[in-house]
Amino acid sequence: MNFNKINIELEDGNLSLKPISPGNRNFINNMFQDNEIKNYYIVPKEAQQNYQMLVDYWLQDIKNRSGTCWIIYHKSSFPTILTTPCGFIAFEFRGSLKNARISYAILPQYRRKGIATNSISIVLENLIQNGLLTVEADIDRDNVNSEKTVKKLGFESNSGSVLIDPEMMKNGEIRIRTLWKKHLVKETFSQSIGRIPLNATTEIITPIINTLVTEINEKGQKPELLVKYFYLLGRIKFLERNYEEAKDAFGQCNMITMSNGLPDVHETFYWFGKINNANGDFETAKMYYEMALKNYVENPDYISKEELDKEINK
Numbered sequence: 001m002n003f004n005k006i007n008i009e010l011e012d013g014n015l016s017l018k019p020i021s022p023g024n025r026n027f028i029n030n031m032f033q034d035n036e037i038k039n040y041y042i043v044p045k046e047a048q049q050n051y052q053m054l055v056d057y058w059l060q061d062i063k064n065r066s067g068t069c070w071i072i073y074h075k076s077s078f079p080t081i082l083t084t085p086c087g088f089i090a091f092e093f094r095g096s097l098k099n100a101r102i103s104y105a106i107l108p109q110y111r112r113k114g115i116a117t118n119s120i121s122i123v124l125e126n127l128i129q130n131g132l133l134t135v136e137a138d139i140d141r142d143n144v145n146s147e148k149t150v151k152k153l154g155f156e157s158n159s160g161s162v163l164i165d166p167e168m169m170k171n172g173e174i175r176i177r178t179l180w181k182k183h184l185v186k187e188t189f190s191q192s193i194g195r196i197p198l199n200a201t202t203e204i205i206t207p208i209i210n211t212l213v214t215e216i217n218e219k220g221q222k223p224e225l226l227v228k229y230f231y232l233l234g235r236i237k238f239l240e241r242n243y244e245e246a247k248d249a250f251g252q253c254n255m256i257t258m259s260n261g262l263p264d265v266h267e268t269f270y271w272f273g274k275i276n277n278a279n280g281d282f283e284t285a286k287m288y289y290e291m292a293l294k295n296y297v298e299n300p301d302y303i304s305k306e307e308l309d310k311e312i313n314k
Contacts, residue, residue: 014076019071040140041105055069061092066093072088087115089103091123102120103137104116116149138178155180202240206236212229223256227265231268241278243275266293269295270292292308
């Protein structure tokens with residue numbers, strides 16, 4: 001990821017987002033004179049008595065390439081052309097360079113004009129182009145307007161899960177917040193990894209299955225992800241010559257496919273054939289190769305008909 005392509009001025013329509021600079025200290029301090037911003041925006045303890053210090057935090061994030069902040073400018077052309085600062089939007093990477101958490105604030109006179117929604121969209125488009133996969137928003141439970149904004153942009157929350165930080169107080173009480181999340185790249189895992197060669201080694205497959213496990217943890221145990229997981233696990237077990245566990249894994253793959261109405265993974269039958277071949281049962285192996293042909297579904301990620309024919313005719 002090229003951070004220099006992220007920390008740049010962004011424009012769209014009547015909005016211009018400019019990277020934070022030391023000259024923005026007074027503007028940021030003035031923004032926090034608004035009670036709603038002061039109430040909802042999470043500020044480190046050290047900056048709660050001097051909001052200008054927030055600029056130092058953001059500048060340090062830029063220096064460390066761990067995040068940035070933009071001042072939002074609104075451009076109007078009536079009666080004269082004016083460019084006025086109206087808020088800010090910031091992000092920081094959380095856990096990896098593929099995930100970020102955003103935060104923002106808009107001055108009262110510019111609210112309910114779509115500025116927050118449009119500014120977030122501009123930033124997300126920039127982050128998507130630079131490899132971001134997911135984005136989060138950490139919002140107080142009673143901040144209804146911000147919840148409406150991120151919901152409109154496709155964020156989803158786990159209402160049963162709350163964030164509680166005993167050190168972060170609001171009006172003398174512990175803050176209770178909800179984490180909203182949005183997946184920016186809508187593609188299946190099989191689309192993202194493509195074809196795994198039949199002669200792929202454990203060294204090739206292991207990082208792929210590790211990435212898939214991360215995706216399952218983030219998105220949940222979706223059938224299409226589990227199918228790919230058990231398929232890859234079967235490949236690894238076959239390479240380890242642990243044929244019984246390989247059969248179990250490929251069997252799980254077929255069972256999930258069948259029970260969820262997914263397209264057949266005809267290549268699993270091919271690997272059942274390879275397992276029987278390795279065990280010296282050539283007749284059963286040929287039967288599985290023929291089953292692979294019978295259940296064949298055109299898919300560039302899996303073995304082709306030509307390759308199956310070649311295996312059968314060996």
